[in-house]
Structures are given as structure tokens and as C-alpha cells.
Amino acid sequence: MERSRVLLEAARIIREQREEIATLETINNGKSIFEARVDIDISWQCLEYYAGLAGSLAGEHIQLPGGSFGYTRREPLGVCAGIGAWNYPFQVACWKAAPALACGNAMVFKPSPFTPLTVVRLAEIFTEAGVPKGLFNVVQGGAATGQFLCHHPDVAKISFTGSVPTGIKIMGMAAKGIKPVTLELGGKSPLIIFSDCALENAVNGALMANFLTQGEVCCNGTRVFVERKILDVFTKEVVKRTQKIKIGDPLLEDTRMGALINRPHLDRVQGFIKQAKEQGAEVLCGGDLYVPDDPKLKNGYYMQPCVLGNCTDDMTCVKEEIFGPVMSILPFDTEEEVVERANNTKFGLAGGVFTRDIQKAHRVVAALKAGMCFINNYNISPVELPFGGYKASGFGRENGRAAMEYYSQLKTVCVEMGDVESVF
Ligand SMILES: NC(=O)c1ccc[n+]([C@@H]2O[C@H](COP(=O)([O-])OP(=O)(O)OC[C@H]3O[C@@H](n4cnc5c(N)ncnc54)[C@H](O)[C@@H]3O)[C@@H](O)[C@H]2O)c1
Numbered sequence: 567m568e569r570s571r572v573l574l575e576a577a578r579i580i581r582e583q584r585e586e587i588a589t590l591e592t593i594n595n596g597k598s599i600f601e602a603r604v605d606i607d608i609s610w611q612c613l614e615y616y617a618g619l620a621g622s623l624a625g626e627h628i629q630l631p632g633g634s635f636g637y638t639r640r641e642p643l644g645v646c647a648g649i650g651a652w653n654y655p656f657q658v659a660c661w662k663a664a665p666a667l668a669c670g671n672a673m674v675f676k677p678s679p680f681t682p683l684t685v686v687r688l689a690e691i692f693t694e695a696g697v698p699k700g701l702f703n704v705v706q707g708g709a710a711t712g713q714f715l716c717h718h719p720d721v722a723k724i725s726f727t728g729s730v731p732t733g734i735k736i737m738g739m740a741a742k743g744i745k746p747v748t749l750e751l752g753g754k755s756p757l758i759i760f761s762d763c764a765l766e767n768a769v770n771g772a773l774m775a776n777f778l779t780q781g782e783v784c785c786n787g788t789r790v791f792v793e794r795k796i797l798d799v800f801t802k803e804v805v806k807r808t809q810k811i812k813i814g815d816p817l818l819e820d821t822r823m824g825a826l827i828n829r830p831h832l833d834r835v836q837g838f839i840k841q842a843k844e845q846g847a848e849v850l851c852g853g854d855l856y857v858p859d860d861p862k863l864k865n866g867y868y869m870q871p872c873v874l875g876n877c878t879d880d881m882t883c884v885k886e887e888i889f890g891p892v893m894s895i896l897p898f899d900t901e902e903e904v905v906e907r908a909n910n911t912k913f914g915l916a917g918g919v920f921t922r923d924i925q926k927a928h929r930v931v932a933a934l935k936a937g938m939c940f941i942n943n944y945n946i947s948p949v950e951l952p953f954g955g956y957k958a959s960g961f962g963r964e965n966g967r968a969a970m971e972y973y974s975q976l977k978t979v980c981v982e983m984g985d986v987e988s989v990f
Pocket residue numbers: 649650651652653654676677678679707708709710711712713716727728729730731732733735736749750751752753783784785887889915955
């Protein structure tokens with residue numbers, strides 16, 4: 567309950583400073599202030615949620631023959647290292663810190679060197695809220711700092727959010743120290759639009775699945791499978807809406823798409839579009855750099871959100887995570903076919919389905935090999951729901967009750983009430 571009170575106080579401070587933290591996050595990452603506010607809201611909700619769970623940590627009593635019994639204790643792991651990606655800097659830190667602290671651990675958090683700012687603010691807030699000195703710590707740096715944390719003998723657990731190649735290295739380092747890991751990695755998730763969907767919702771869902779945070783979202787539904795009967799009408803509407811997305815200064819109220827994280831990443835995203843064209847995809851809209859009118863912003867890393875048509879499953883843009891505002895549209899004819907194609911990927915982070923047929927919706931999500939599935943919506947993040955991947959998208963879960971399992975360990979105590987019977 568003491569931990570709970572501190573987390574609630576931290577959540578209150580975040581709520582109170584929402585505007586300031588959101589502005590800092592926009593400067594940190596380049597996402598629109600509109601979205602940064604949502605990120606901050608999800609962050610304080612996460613702290614409140616784990617504040618609620620902190621007092622519920624409990625083991626169980628197990629009766630044994632002859633009056634003997636056993637019980638289990640759920641204990642903290644110790645010092646947990648959190649290593650974060652740059653797309654949701656404050657939120658990723660909260661998703662890791664809240665369950666870690668609720669379970670009684672300490673955390674050393676390393677943000678991405680591209681977004682060093684807001685997690686420092688989080689550390690200040692924790693201190694102000696009453697988190698004891700040294701319990702939540704921030705270290706800045708890149709790969710070398712991350713490696714140091716992973717190898718450090720006092721680090722008991724590593725929770726990593728980032729790319730698959732780095733995740734493989736993290737798992738290797740953790741293996742050397744026999745440390746548990748949570749890996750929240752990349753994806754290439756399918757979004758399946760059946761012809762019996764509510765079209766406007768499906769179009770909204772496809773935009774939400776692709777263009778939040780400049781498309782730099784791990785669980786994005788970038789492979790948009792559309793039943794052929796509605797391909798033209800759906801595509802036309804998606805293109806029309808995509809062209810209307812307001813790009814530019816992320817601190818302006820009406821901006822909905824800000825700047826990508828850095829020049830090399832922008833070049834990489836553009837490279838995927840160039841390659842898609844070479845492989846036969848058709849750019850239905852966007853894909854070019856965007857130069858805002860404001861001369862201060864003319865060297866910013868802006869691009870027009872892109873919709874690709876005429877895509878096939880073997881194209882690089884359909885197989886690889888682009889992590890930018892690029893949607894690939896793929897027609898399909900039958901449920902059986904689309905499920906097989908949707909699952910034909912090394913990733914398994916998320917998936918979505920739009921249909922009015924409730925049986926079909928549940929049948930399809932049950933068949934999807936993905937950790938986070940949406941029916942008739944996409945990319946909403948209620949903190950009550952566990953989040954994490956299948957296959958190369960990682961393992962372990964953040965959010966929900968499930969995360970408590972990943973920040974605690976179970977001790978079993980066996981209690982003898984009779985005499986010891988020796989076999990010797
Ligand atoms: N599943 C999720 O919840 C989730 C959420 C956000 C982002 N992501 C994924 O993150 C990727 C984009 O983020 P990124 O470019 O920051 O990823 P990244 O793997 O390059 O870096 C992530 C973090 O790991 C650190 N790092 C890099 N090399 C390291 C090493 N050898 N040892 C230890 N730490 C190291 C970085 O400094 C950074 O803090 C995408 O693939 C995206 O899908 C996943």
C-alpha cells in the first residue's frame with residue numbers, strides 16, 4: 567500500500583504537469599503535441615493501474631497431507647534494467663517502471679540516445695512523489711551503456727523495447743548471466759478488412775494502424791488486407807483521408823503528423839518506398855519529403871504519409887518493418903487465404919480485423935499468430951490489457967496483471983508439521 571501511495575502521487579504529478587511533459591516529449595521525439603498528450607495520459611493511467619495492483623501481490627496456501635502445508639511468496643527480482651526505444655520515450659519508461667516498482671524492485675532505465683529528455687523528468691517526478699533515492703535511476707547512452715547494464719552482475723532482469731537485431735543481442739547477454747528478459751520487439755502486423763465491415767470505421771482503423779507517431783509504432787498494421795469486393799472503395803477513401811493529414815510543426819495544435827526521428831531513419835523509410843516502386847508497387851499517395859512553409863522547419867525530417875497499392879506478399883515493403891508512415895494494401899478473396907497470408911511472417915506482435923460478423927471476427931483473431939489482436943479498432947492502448955508479441959516480436963508482457971509476473975519471482979515454502987522421516 568505504501569508503494570501504491572507513491573505511485574498514485576507520481577500519477578497525480580504527471581496529470582498536473584501533462585502539458586509541460588507533452589511539450590517536452592514533442593521536442594524529444596518529433597510527434598505531434600496532440601499525440602504526446604495521449605501518451606502522457608496513458609503513462610499516468612499506467613502508474614495508477616499498478617498502484618492499484620501493488621497491494622494485491624500475494625502468494626497462495628497449499629494444504630499437504632498430515633497437516634503439513636506449503637505457501638508461496640511473490641518476491642521482487644532486485645535491480646531491473648529497462649532499455650527503451652525512441653518512439654514512445656516517456657510511455658515506454660512508465661510501462662516498465664510502474665510494474666517494476668509496484669513489485670518492489672529497483673530500476674535503472676536507459677532511454678534511446680535519440681530521446682534522452684522525458685525519462686529524466688519521470689525520475690524527478692518519482693523523487694518528488696516519494697520514491698526512495700536510488701530506486702529509479704536513469705543512465706544515458708547508446709549500445710555500450712546498454713551492454714554494460716545487461717552484463718552487470720547486480721542487474722537481475724532486463725526489459726527491452728527495440729528492434730529484433732538488438733533484441734537478439736540482449737537475449738544473448740542475458741543468457742550469459744541467466745537473467746530473465748522481456749523483449750518488446752518489432753512487427754509487420756496484418757490488418758484484415760472484410761467486405762461486411764463498417765467502412766468508415768475500417769478506414770479510420772487503417773489510418774490509426776499506420777500513421778500514429780509518423781508510422782514509427784511497433785504494432786502498426788502495415789499490411790492492410792482488403793477483401794477484393796471493397797478494394798476500390800476502401801482504397802479511394804483511405805487515400806483521400808491520408809492526403810488530408812496535416813503535417814508540420816509538431817507543436818501546433820492542428821498538426822497530426824510531425825517529424826521522423828532523424829535523417830538516417832527518414833532516408834531508410836524513403837529507401838523502402840523507392841524499392842517498393844522498383845518491385846512493382848504503385849504509390850497511391852505521399853512518399854515524398856514534406857517541406858513546411860515555415861523557413862525554420864525547412865530542414866526537418868518530414869515526409870508525406872504514403873499508401874502503396876498493387877502490392878504482393880513477396881515485396882520487401884510487405885515483408886520488412888519500415889517503421890515509418892507507409893501502408894501497403896493487399897487484396898484477398900477468402901477468409902482461409904487471408905489468415906494464411908497474415909500469418910506468413912517472422913513477426914507476431916499484433917493483428918486486427920474489421921467485420922460485422924462476430925463469429926468471423928473471433929474465428930480470425932483466434933487463428934492469428936500474434937500477441938495483441940484488435941477487433942473493429944486498432945492501436946488503442948488500454949493499460950489494463952497485456953501487450954507483447956509472438957515469434958520474432960518477442961516475449962513477456964507489459965501492461966495488465968500479466969506484467970506483474972515478469973517483475974517478480976515465486977518462492978515456495980514447504981512447512982512440515984510432523985516428524986522427519988529419513989530414508990537413511
Ligand atoms: N514491441 C514494442 O513494444 C516496441 C515498442 C517500441 C518500439 N519497438 C521496436 O523498436 C524498434 C525501433 O526502436 P530503436 O531504433 O530505438 O531500436 P534499437 O534496437 O536500435 O534500440 C533500442 C534501445 O536499445 C539500445 N541498444 C542498441 N544496441 C544495444 C546493444 N547492443 N546492447 C544493449 N542496448 C542496445 C539503444 O540505445 C536503445 O536504447 C522498432 O523495431 C520497433 O518495432 C517495439
